[in-house]
Amino acid sequence: MKSILIAENISKQYRLGVIGTGNIRHDLKRWWYLKRGKEDPFIKIGEKNRQDTKASGDYVWALKDINFEVKPGEILGIIGKNGAGKSTLLKILSRITAPTTGSIEVRGRISSLLEVGTGFHRELTGRENIFMNGAVLGMTKREIKTKLDEIIDFSGCERYIDTPVKRYSSGMTVRLGFAVAAHLEPDILVVDEVLAVGDAEFQKKAIGKMNTLSSDSGRTILFVSHNMDAVKSLCQRGLVLHNGEVDFAGEARESVDHYLSNYRRIPQIQNKINESHRRHKNSRALELLSISSSHNDLHTRSRMCFDVLIRKNKNITFPVCLTGTIMNFSDMEIGSFFSEEIYVHQEESTINLTIADHNLAPGSYYINLTISKGSLKNAHLSEVDHAFEAISFEIEMKERNEYFVNWKKNWGQIYFPSEVKLKTDI
Numbered sequence: 001m002k003s004i005l006i007a008e009n010i011s012k013q014y015r016l017g018v019i020g021t022g023n024i025r026h027d028l029k030r031w032w033y034l035k036r037g038k039e040d041p042f043i044k045i046g047e048k049n050r051q052d053t054k055a056s057g058d059y060v061w062a063l064k065d066i067n068f069e070v071k072p073g074e075i076l077g078i079i080g081k082n083g084a085g086k087s088t089l090l091k092i093l094s095r096i097t098a099p100t101t102g103s104i105e106v107r108g109r110i111s112s113l114l115e116v117g118t119g120f121h122r123e124l125t126g127r128e129n130i131f132m133n134g135a136v137l138g139m140t141k142r143e144i145k146t147k148l149d150e151i152i153d154f155s156g157c158e159r160y161i162d163t164p165v166k167r168y169s170s171g172m173t174v175r176l177g178f179a180v181a182a183h184l185e186p187d188i189l190v191v192d193e194v195l196a197v198g199d200a201e202f203q204k205k206a207i208g209k210m211n212t213l214s215s216d217s218g219r220t221i222l223f224v225s226h227n228m229d230a231v232k233s234l235c236q237r238g239l240v241l242h243n244g245e246v247d248f249a250g251e252a253r254e255s256v257d258h259y260l261s262n263y264r265r266i267p268q269i270q271n272k273i274n275e276s277h278r279r280h281k282n283s284r285a286l287e288l289l290s291i292s293s294s295h296n297d298l299h300t301r302s303r304m305c306f307d308v309l310i311r312k313n314k315n316i317t318f319p320v321c322l323t324g325t326i327m328n329f330s331d332m333e334i335g336s337f338f339s340e341e342i343y344v345h346q347e348e349s350t351i352n353l354t355i356a357d358h359n360l361a362p363g364s365y366y367i368n369l370t371i372s373k374g375s376l377k378n379a380h381l382s383e384v385d386h387a388f389e390a391i392s393f394e395i396e397m398k399e400r401n402e403y404f405v406n407w408k409k410n411w412g413q414i415y416f417p418s419e420v421k422l423k424t425d426i
Contacts, residue, residue, distance in 0.1 A: 003069040004220050010066040010102035015059055062088045063244045073218040077235035077252050079259050084241040086224045090190050108187025111137050122166035133180045147183045155179035182209050188220045207234050228256045260329035261364035266392035277387040284385050285314040286371050291391045298395050300415050304355040311348050321375050325368045334413050341375045359415040366392040
């Protein structure tokens with residue numbers, strides 16, 4: 001099957017602080033190079049698109065050498081940190097701006113929803129904006145009329161459809177904008193992070209509509225979102241952008257896992273607990289100071305050992321319990337553990353935490369820790385101190401000849417050992 005969209009070596013360069021080259025000397029130099037058939041001298045100058053460092057030059061690459069293809073009916077999720085180049089890429093694909101270098105081949109009509117209220121006139125009513133926006137997208141008046149009732153019903157703005165858009169909330173505006181874009185049957189629908197403005201009901205409806213467009217109508221969708229669950233449930237493939245470059249491309253779940261594990265920094269060897277790990281106040285009669293790990297190679301059947309350093313701030317005589325929750329990098333709770341009763345006598349003490357037979361699938365995880373007054377025996381635990389994202393760890397794949405060859409995501413997060421016997425007695 002031929003690709004409906006092909007992007008080859010897409011790069012976009014901007015001059016920092018000003019538009020264009022900025023002065024007549026650069027303009028003349030560019031003109032002279034191009035007249036002689038040489039490459040533009042200014043596209044050779046530029047830094048990576050990094051927001052955390054001070055620029056040392058005048059030019060920056062917002063995108064650099066982006067390559068990918070999309071098949072008809074495919075939903076491609078594009079994810080990355082703020083400033084990674086996602087919106088710039090979508091503007092280039094939507095032909096709002098041109099790439100500095102590279103080429104795009106598109107077979108079909110593209111409809112874009114990049115910002116709240118894109119293409120809407122604030123003084124016109126919702127109904128008038130449907131016709132205007134549809135005309136901009138290349139639809140005839142007759143085609144829009146046949147879809148009008150369906151668009152209005154999907155948007156949920158029927159009561160206000162003859163009211164000027166300037167009186168709409170941002171949520172109502174994005175509802176109407178998405179309804180127009182989705183119902184005018186584009187070959188490629190480009191959706192930026194606008195669905196975050198809508199409420200939960202509309203987001204569910206919008207994701208369902210995109211699924212229907214892809215599966216039933218064979219439409220292609222490019223979907224940008226910071227909602228990782230939406231990307232995993234909606235998209236077949238994912239593209240991870242970092243500093244304007246493609247950092248990873250693969251299945252949607254693998255792309256999300258790569259993004260979360262690489263750009264969510266939780267130490268694996270040692271982590272000092274500070275206020276950034278605490279979400280609410282506690283008495284801190286006992287205080288979590290740090291957690292450390294000595295292992296570098298973990299697999300499904302290995303034991304995990306951590307040393308938790310605690311400090312006694314008050315003279316206490318009651319027993320305490322160390323509890324924790326293992327989370328994956330999609331913030332899903334995988335399981336919890338509870339220690340036996342612990343009596344703390346010294347000012348600073350180290351608790352050795354061992355988790356055996358965890359049977360976790362290969363992947364990245366982190367631990368939320370809590371130290372509580374009481375014990376699990378009397379089913380009453382009163383939190384004393386806690387640490388979210390205390391430490392992370394990686395479960396590696398076992399060697400091919402030992403255990404299993406390839407763990408599939410739909411098998412789940414935990415492996416449960418079992419015995420299966422064939423009953424031969426009749």
